[in-house]
Amino acid sequence: xxxxxxxxxxxxxxxxxxxxxxxxxxxxxxxxxxxxxxxxxxxxxxxxxxxxxxxxxxxxxxxxxxxxxxxxxxxxxxxxxxxxxxxxxxxxxxxxxxxxxxxxxxxxxxxxxxxxxxxxxxxxxxxxxxxxxxxxxxxxxxxxxxxxxxxxxxxxxxxxxxxxxxxxxxxxxxxxxxxxxxxxxxxxxxxxxxxxxxxxxxxxxxxxxxxxxxxxxxxxxxxxxxxxxxxxxxxxxxxxxxxxxxxxxxxxxxxxxxxxxxxxxxxxxxxxxxxxxxxxxxxxxxxxxxxxxxxxxxxxxxxxxxxxxxxxxxxxxxxxxxxxxxxxxxxxxxxxxxxxxxxxxxxxxxxxxxxxxxxxxxxxxxxxxxxxxxxxxxxxxxxxxxxxxxxxxxxxxxxxxxxxxxxxxxxxxxxxxxxxxxxxxxxxxxxxxxxxxxxxxxxxxxxxxxxxxxxxxxxxxxxxxxxxxxx
Amino acid sequence: xxxxxxxxxxxxxxxxxxxxxxxxxxxxxxxxxxxxxxxxxxxxxxxxxxxxxxxxxxxxxxxxxxxxxxxxxxxxxxxxxxxxxxxxxxxxxxxxxxxxxxxxxxxxxxxxxxxxxxxxxxxxxxxxxxxxxxxxxxxxxxxxxxxxxxxxxxxxxxxxxxxxxxxxxxxxxxxxxxxxxxxxxxxxxxxxxxxxxxxxxxxxxxxxxxxxxxxxxxxxxxxxxxxxxxxxxxxxxxxxxxxxxxxxxxxxxxxxxxxxxxxxxxxxxxxxxxxxxxxxxxxxxxxxxxxxxxxxxxxxxxxxxxxxxxxxxxxxxxxxxxxxxxxxxxxxxxxxxxxxxxxxxxxxxxxxxxxxxxxxxxxxxxxxxxxxxxxxxxxxxxxxxxxxxxxxxxxxxxxxxxxxxxxxxxxxxxxxxxxxxxxxxxxxxxxxxxxxxxxxxxxxxxxxxxxxxxxxxxxxxxxxxxxxxxx
Numbered sequence: 001x002x003x004x005x006x007x008x009x010x011x012x013x014x015x016x017x018x019x020x021x022x023x024x025x026x027x028x029x030x031x032x033x034x035x036x037x038x039x040x041x042x043x044x045x046x047x048x049x050x051x052x053x054x055x056x057x058x059x060x061x062x063x064x065x066x067x068x069x070x071x072x073x074x075x076x077x078x079x080x081x082x083x084x085x086x087x088x089x090x091x092x093x094x095x096x097x098x099x100x101x102x103x104x105x106x107x108x109x110x111x112x113x114x115x116x117x118x119x120x121x122x123x124x125x126x127x128x129x130x131x132x133x134x135x136x137x138x139x140x141x142x143x144x145x146x147x148x149x150x151x152x153x154x155x156x157x158x159x160x161x162x163x164x165x166x167x168x169x170x171x172x173x174x175x176x177x178x179x180x181x182x183x184x185x186x187x188x189x190x191x192x193x194x195x196x197x198x199x200x201x202x203x204x205x206x207x208x209x210x211x212x213x214x215x216x217x218x219x220x221x222x223x224x225x226x227x228x229x230x231x232x233x234x235x236x237x238x239x240x241x242x243x244x245x246x247x248x249x250x251x252x253x254x255x256x257x258x259x260x261x262x263x264x265x266x267x268x269x270x271x272x273x274x275x276x277x278x279x280x281x282x283x284x285x286x287x288x289x290x291x292x293x294x295x296x297x298x299x300x301x302x303x304x305x306x307x308x309x310x311x312x313x314x315x316x317x318x319x320x321x322x323x324x325x326x327x328x329x330x331x332x333x334x335x336x337x338x339x340x341x342x343x344x345x346x347x348x349x350x351x352x353x354x355x356x357x358x359x360x361x362x363x364x365x366x367x368x369x370x371x372x373x374x375x376x377x378x379x380x381x382x383x384x385x386x387x388x389x390x391x392x393x394x395x396x397x398x399x400x401x402x403x404x405x406x407x408x409x410x411x412x413x414x415x416x417x418x419x420x421x422x423x424x425x426x427x428x429x430x431x432x433x434x435x436x437x438x439x440x441x442x443x444x445x446x447x448x449x450x451x452x453x454x455x456x457x458x459x460x461x462x463x464x465x466x467x468x469x470x471x
Numbered sequence: 472x473x474x475x476x477x478x479x480x481x482x483x484x485x486x487x488x489x490x491x492x493x494x495x496x497x498x499x500x501x502x503x504x505x506x507x508x509x510x511x512x513x514x515x516x517x518x519x520x521x522x523x524x525x526x527x528x529x530x531x532x533x534x535x536x537x538x539x540x541x542x543x544x545x546x547x548x549x550x551x552x553x554x555x556x557x558x559x560x561x562x563x564x565x566x567x568x569x570x571x572x573x574x575x576x577x578x579x580x581x582x583x584x585x586x587x588x589x590x591x592x593x594x595x596x597x598x599x600x601x602x603x604x605x606x607x608x609x610x611x612x613x614x615x616x617x618x619x620x621x622x623x624x625x626x627x628x629x630x631x632x633x634x635x636x637x638x639x640x641x642x643x644x645x646x647x648x649x650x651x652x653x654x655x656x657x658x659x660x661x662x663x664x665x666x667x668x669x670x671x672x673x674x675x676x677x678x679x680x681x682x683x684x685x686x687x688x689x690x691x692x693x694x695x696x697x698x699x700x701x702x703x704x705x706x707x708x709x710x711x712x713x714x715x716x717x718x719x720x721x722x723x724x725x726x727x728x729x730x731x732x733x734x735x736x737x738x739x740x741x742x743x744x745x746x747x748x749x750x751x752x753x754x755x756x757x758x759x760x761x762x763x764x765x766x767x768x769x770x771x772x773x774x775x776x777x778x779x780x781x782x783x784x785x786x787x788x789x790x791x792x793x794x795x796x797x798x799x800x801x802x803x804x805x806x807x808x809x810x811x812x813x814x815x816x817x818x819x820x821x822x823x824x825x826x827x828x829x830x831x832x833x834x835x836x837x838x839x840x841x842x843x844x845x846x847x848x849x850x851x852x853x854x855x856x857x858x859x860x861x862x863x864x865x866x867x868x869x870x871x872x873x874x875x876x877x878x879x880x881x882x883x884x885x886x887x888x889x890x891x892x893x894x895x896x897x898x899x900x901x902x903x904x905x906x907x908x909x910x911x912x913x914x915x916x917x918x919x920x921x922x923x924x925x926x927x928x929x930x931x932x933x934x935x936x937x938x939x940x941x942x
Binding site for chain 1: 512515516519529565568574585586587589591595598599602603605607608609644645647648651655660673676677680682787788789804805807808809810811812813814815816817820
């Protein structure tokens, strides 16, 4: 490490530990030079680095001050002092993903519903029909996404109650690619992005990977994203983009009301801040009406609506899309530069299925299975868990968010559950600050079996173990 | 733009124009402050920015000096003064890609061979068989790449004459994703990457997108990459990675001898610099033996070997891979964070085809078609083009590199050819400095038809137009 990095890390540590409070003027450069016995340029470079990390703000001719962001801002690949934390989040996420990969693990921590709920035989029929209908030239003509598929996606918007322009739609390798491309399209290294807390870990990983900084906006387990906190954050930080999930939010399962969605879009419109809207669970609503996305209220092309068929039809086909408004050209080019195109037979297959396969019928049956499984999960939770445990009761999707006693350490719970062949998604996965130590996300996307009930009973047993509690 | 950015741009412009030569000491900060009437911190920040752009080097207690890299270093998204050039390269690349998308355009500028040369019916049979063999759980178990497919890929290495560890192989959405992930795995914004000149434009686009800087190493149209120039560059610049194509290089079609490949790997081993090896044309050799990649000489896991089935079997399936040596874990994680997985039915289909479909027989026939098409292309070139025109005679692949008269401006040639329904790939696409103004890459990957001969005759006519010549 260079001398100036050492100095910067040293100061960063003190700032983060709260030893140098927000608003404080940092030692003058003269003092730093004297204290560390370094040249003026080394001193300047150390301060420049702190500024890049978002910890201090330079005021011309008056000095460097600790920014209000210093406390919130917690994800950045440029912060060596936080390196252990960063590695933690990836290690944790990957170990949980890994632990759900084996069929004999009880997949309460999984991000997917059971693949058995999907019409794989019918879809294969469409894959064959769709692939047969391709001309050899489709492989080069369909690079921005098959026209048939984009047409089918457009029709689903119409059925939801609003229209998008076909040229806004870019077909991607799943929603994950769509979200990543949209984030890349509107940010540059060092930019600040608002995310939900708790929120989807992939947003944190993307922010880390692209050298961005995260501002976490609280999500209430009942009412969803805190718009007042968002308004404050928009005033305080130079937020370049938001990455939110207004429907069946991951991990809490909560949704914004129509009124809040409208307010959110209006708030971002005033500030001209783009919204990356992750809407992968939209089709999995338990109430009668398909919920509107925030995109429905977007009049200026600021909302990039991302979704996929991975949670509703075919995880392995890797077909998703971004409806990227005014950023569509940029997103399309990034796609061409990084992965060129989603699998063309898979696109043709999904398009054929949407047209002829009975997607709506399948969705009705899928929703009803998930709804029943939620009841079964809740029955087991009531039966086995202490009455102090609280959870969200989502109106769609297949995840619920468990709040355990304050003393619970979800990481220990995860470790002990893994030993018994049970995967769970511990709360700290969903926060840049590794908060939500007493929370757990549970997946009810699998047809109920005795092993799920047994797993809940085991979790209750583990919760009795003093090892999972802070002393 | 901030004050310090304006100052930095101002100086950058002078440095790039050669008005401030390499090695020169820049004005002292005191002078800058006096000259622009700014604070000390603004002056420092301007210099810091120049340093980040790789144009100057700070020497403690003595000042800032123009680096030798300043002249070569030409791609960086952080350089507002070069922004127009950057947009040029992307616009150019996308307009050429776009112009090859329509079947009625004569695709001499295309990056793909004719899809008619591929066994699409037989492959569909394998797609069905492979997809049928999947269990529902494959969609979650196969995220790092189907075991069967990785096993088949491993066997092809064995057949080429060397072994790789199965866990080194990561299945990706085409070679383009593999190359991009490998580059991301070994660089951080601001790093210097060595690329070929002329070289594959996707490398330049990736460097631009990731805020890296390019050092261009000359490629001789006959002997390939200039290893002496590489050795000098390794001494002069802090090169973090190389992105090269030792077999049938794009765009020249030239290959390195076995001896040069060995030397290349040894040179990079000494400096511990990773090599991203793009080897997508390896299977398309015209001589009897499949050429070895540089990876064959890698003893320390420093070579990341990237390839795909897009140029030999199925462009639209988007199945490629990286055999990423010591960086395999990092690449695998980046993949999981950005696109999760390549299309699983397509993986199963390609695996089934490799096992049962007769890939080697298909490759023999494909190679022989390409070889014949090269003869046909050369006959037409001899017949129609002025005898001063020279071209490379590749021993594989389906591209050749035309060197026209010095006065030719390939961009004008491209524009006029487009008007006549002919796409070509103009030389400046293949260089960060938009060099090779008198060169063109031609694709001979299509079964010969009268329209190709007519297109070559048209190009000859256009070359007579004074508009395509510099006056």
